Amino acid sequence: MKTFQTLACSALCGAALLASSAMAEARELRVYNWADYMLPQTLKDFQQHSGIKLTWDTFETNEALEAKLLTGNSGYDLVVPSNMFLDTQIKAGVFQKLDKSKLPNWKHLDPALLKLLETNDPGNQYGVPYMYGTVLIGYNPDKVKAALGENAPVNSWDLVFKPENMEKLKQCGVTMLDAPNEILPIALHYLGLPPNSTNPDDYEKATELLMKVRPYVTYFHSAKYMTDIANGDICVAIGYSGSFYQFANRAKEAGNGVTVEWRMPKEGAPIWFDTFAIPKSARNVEEAHEFINNLLDPKVIAPISDFLGYPNPNKDSMPLVDKAISENPDLTPTAEAQKTLYSVEPLPQKIERVRTRAWTKIKSGS
Numbered sequence: 386m387k388t389f390q391t392l393a394c395s396a397l398c399g400a401a402l403l404a405s406s407a408m409a410e411a412r413e414l415r416v417y418n419w420a421d422y423m424l425p426q427t428l429k430d431f432q433q434h435s436g437i438k439l440t441w442d443t444f445e446t447n448e449a450l451e452a453k454l455l456t457g458n459s460g461y462d463l464v465v466p467s468n469m470f471l472d473t474q475i476k477a478g479v480f481q482k483l484d485k486s487k488l489p490n491w492k493h494l495d496p497a498l499l500k501l502l503e504t505n506d507p508g509n510q511y512g513v514p515y516m517y518g519t520v521l522i523g524y525n526p527d528k529v530k531a532a533l534g535e536n537a538p539v540n541s542w543d544l545v546f547k548p549e550n551m552e553k554l555k556q557c558g559v560t561m562l563d564a565p566n567e568i569l570p571i572a573l574h575y576l577g578l579p580p581n582s583t584n585p586d587d588y589e590k591a592t593e594l595l596m597k598v599r600p601y602v603t604y605f606h607s608a609k610y611m612t613d614i615a616n617g618d619i620c621v622a623i624g625y626s627g628s629f630y631q632f633a634n635r636a637k638e639a640g641n642g643v644t645v646e647w648r649m650p651k652e653g654a655p656i657w658f659d660t661f662a663i664p665k666s667a668r669n670v671e672e673a674h675e676f677i678n679n680l681l682d683p684k685v686i687a688p689i690s691d692f693l694g695y696p697n698p699n700k701d702s703m704p705l706v707d708k709a710i711s712e713n714p715d716l717t718p719t720a721e722a723q724k725t726l727y728s729v730e731p732l733p734q735k736i737e738r739v740r741t742r743a744w745t746k747i748k749s750g751s
Contacts, residue, residue: 413438414672417453417461419659420445422516424692431679437672454479454664462667463676468658469566471512472505473731480511480662487674488513490681495700497723502658502698504728512660513677516627516695519654519726520567521715523610523629523647528557528620540648542575545623546594551601558619563605565744567655568595568623570729575652581730585739592743599750617643625657626716627695630709634694649715653725656718658698 412435420443432439442461444450447470453459454466454474466474474480485491491513498517499509506512522544529537529544532553538544545551551559561568570580572591582588603619610622615632622629626647633645661680663673680686683702690697690706696717697703703711710716718726732740 412436412669412672413440414463414669414676415440415442415461416463416465416676417442417444417450417459418463418465419443422465422659422693424689427680427685427689430685431676435672435675435679437675458666459664460666461664462669462673463661463663465515465659465661466512468502468505468512468660469729469731471658471660471662474662475506475511479664481665481667481670482510483513483663483677484670484674487671488678488681490678493681493683493699493701495698497720498658498698501656501723501726501728502660504730505658506660512658512662513681514658514660514698515680516690516693516697517656517658518626518695518716519649519656519718520562520571520623521626521629521647521649521654523614523622523624523645525557525614525617525620526644526646528617529554532557532620539646540651542571542650542652545621546572546575546598548597548601551598554621555601555603557621558603558613559601559621560603560610560613560619561605561623562607562610563748564607565740566729569740569743570655570727571623574727580655580727581732583733583736585736588736588739588743592746595747596750599747605748614645615639615643617641627693630694630713630716647715649718649722651725653727655729656726657729 414437416439428439428441447467450464450466451470451474454464455477494514498514502512502514503509522539524539529539533550543550545559569591572594573582573587574580576590576594578587578590610619610624611628611632613619614622615636629645629647636643636645661677663670667673681699683699683705686697686699687702687705690710694710696710703717714722
């Protein structure tokens with residue numbers, strides 16, 4: 386009888402262990418993130434320590450992500466929209482609220498940056514900020530000095546919005562993002578108007594400002610400027626802070642004699658965030674929270690910032706980040722500079738059409 390009980394116990398224990406093992410193996414997480422936007426070692430470490438199987442797919446544009454989300458069943462447990470798209474998608478009801486009781490590392494996030502994100506996510510209920518940056522001015526100091534002299538206003542939007550400056554810079558090449566939802570808010574803010582204005586008259590004023598400098602703009606593109614400024618083919622670009630950091634390093638590595646610098650304009654600039662959010666259709670919600678909480682560990686997120694060249698909104702991680710990022714006020718805005726930053730919001734359809742028409746006119750130059 387004892388032998389039978391022992392065998393029965395062994396069988397039951399073995400079955401329990403197998404069931405436990407099967408459950409552990411069944412834990413998985415499906416993530417949809419931007420291409421080349423994560424430190425590979427971070428994923429390896431997470432899988433090793435958690436036992437969660439990761440499926441990691443990538444996309445190239447916010448529009449590609451949105452198309453999947455709006456089907457109602459994206460097939461993913463975590464996605465990474467930018468803040469303006471997060472705003473639209475929250476309103477469309479595609480995300481579930483975060484359970485912050487499962488995110489003890491939330492305490493490490495910078496309250497001032499969370500406040501800026503609240504423009505798109507009131508109460509910070511749906512999105513966890515991952516990386517952030519600004520839209521600002523990148524330039525080739527040697528070529529700008531040759532065109533405008535020692536006192537070129539590289540720390541002001543005057544550089545690109547005053548025709549007398551642009552006329553001289555035209556010879557070395559000036560580019561702008563092909564992004565009406567970023568360039569027009571900058572122009573509005575420069576004029577002292579609300580960057581997210583819903584007044585059609587304000588867009589006429591912004592259009593008038595941009596049309597005065599339009600003859601001197603080499604092209605509008607949201608990616609080409611990166612390699613062109615690193616190669617010395619252009620001298621000024623309105624672009625993303627992190628891209629100037631990355632391509633300044635590319636220029637150094639190439640040894641082509643080109644220097645790239647960038648400045649946060651004193652008047653202020655748009656701030657953008659990329660955020661992790663959990664779709665309503667997610668099947669592995671516990672695992673999604675576990676992954677997010679791991680990312681919110683200062684020691685985990687700091688090397689990701691080093692790898693990507695962007696600051697992150699984790700106030701306790703930034704002292705661990707490379708000083709070339711953390712102590713550069715044109716990459717990591719100071720507390721004072723943060724007061725001049727603003728988030729861009731989606732506009733009502735009527736005003737969006739006004740903005741689209743304005744941008745068509747600006748790009749065509751007529």
